[in-house]
Amino acid sequence: MQWDPGTQQVLSWRMAMEQAVKSSMAPLPIMNHGSNAILFYWEDQIPVDSFIARLKQMYEHLQDPKHLSTRIWELPVWYQKDHADFKVLQEHTQLDSEQLIELHSSSTYQVDFLGFLPGFPYLKGLNASLHIERKRTPSRAVAPGTVAIAHTYCGIYPRKSPGGWYVLGQCPLGLFDPRINPPTIFQAGDKIKFIPIEKGAFHQTYQKDDLQEVTQKYLQYG
């Protein structure tokens, strides 16, 4: 199911549609979000036309989703002022390091969808002066928890990976564990605030908590 480019509140409509499908479709489809679409995938043969008709009907009866409650994560980030990418971003924005940290951490972000890597959230809400094309040549290895930006998005690398986004800092929390269900703390629609921390605090909390503890400590409801 896809919305026209430029449609307002697509994420809210996607979340509302996901909830509606979860509560009233059987068999339940496999779902995943894209920036202006949500995929419903049934493994078994289904009567396609009648299912599409039901989805359309469901969509027409959705309540205006703007009051949907969302979860808010307050995630600590050690901003890495010495990182080569951080310096590129300083040059890009013409800001000193404190101003850059302030600019990035003062926005409230929202998980648009997960993709690229298991548990990798694409976050909307990046200040327009931080929009930047991804690197021509990706870095070989980006550390787990890395908070980075590219295009209009901010992202968090759930694990070590090659990456073409510009690094701002690193979150010390373990954010993905495939042995747990769900394996990530994030879901489409979650809001995120970044709380700047110092290097010392980063090392004290680095990968200490499991996903359940992370949820207990860093999740607020909005």
Add this chain to the structure above:
Amino acid sequence: MGELKVIDPGFYTSIQDRGRRTARQWGVPFSGAMDQWAMQKANAILKNEEGAAVVEMTLIGGKFLSTHTTQVAVTGSSCNIEINELPVKADHILNLKAGDLLSIGKARSGHFIYLGIAGGFETELVQGSRSQYQGITAKAKIDKYDVLPFSEVDAVSHVVSAHQNALPSGSLQCYPGIEFHSLTRPQQLALLNRKYKISKLWNRMAFQLEELLEHQLGAIESGPVLPGTVQLTPEGRLIVLMRDAQVTGGYPRVLQLTETALSQLSQMRSKDSFGFVVTG
């Protein structure tokens, strides 16, 4: 519990099954055997459940030592198979005793060879699947000296004859992709009337095709993609996403292969030419 010891894994070998379906919303790819048809054949021969885990070998087979009596079957790309250096047949039940060495040679056609075992391999189950994938299973692939556990089940006593229809050859059946209708009519016809070959760039994530298609489509907002989604890059390159593909992509999606066509494509080599046919 029996074990197969990996004496030589071959070139790129991994455990695969029907794939990991329910973790997609968190960005986890489906994975699963590239040629699902060949995997199911191995399991059918052994009277396993359809989705029992198998070993998938790429281009070059491996050598495996059994610690227990068991039965196995080798399917997929044709290859030489030996037990203790004596040739045996593909697509048949093969009896292994403790200490027997199963050696699988090079793929003579196609890319993927499958080794099924009675009861299925019982390696780590993560998010509903044993398919190996980096960052999800503890191991991303099978290495030398790995030990592959299997449960001991009653032997299948009779040879199952060829029970499945042959995998169709020739054109790949597909549906129009979401951006198919953004192509002009001549471009749509060109896409469907041409013959294609796969390029040297292929792996479990994607097969890139050799031929270019001229078009004017720009990138799209990142949207959901599936195994079998055919993407069209700005340079006109066609990329068919395979089992390990990411869950979202930013290129226009011009076609969507059927499940059967996806298995078919996985076994095509660069010399094989094929076309796309839109199914009704």
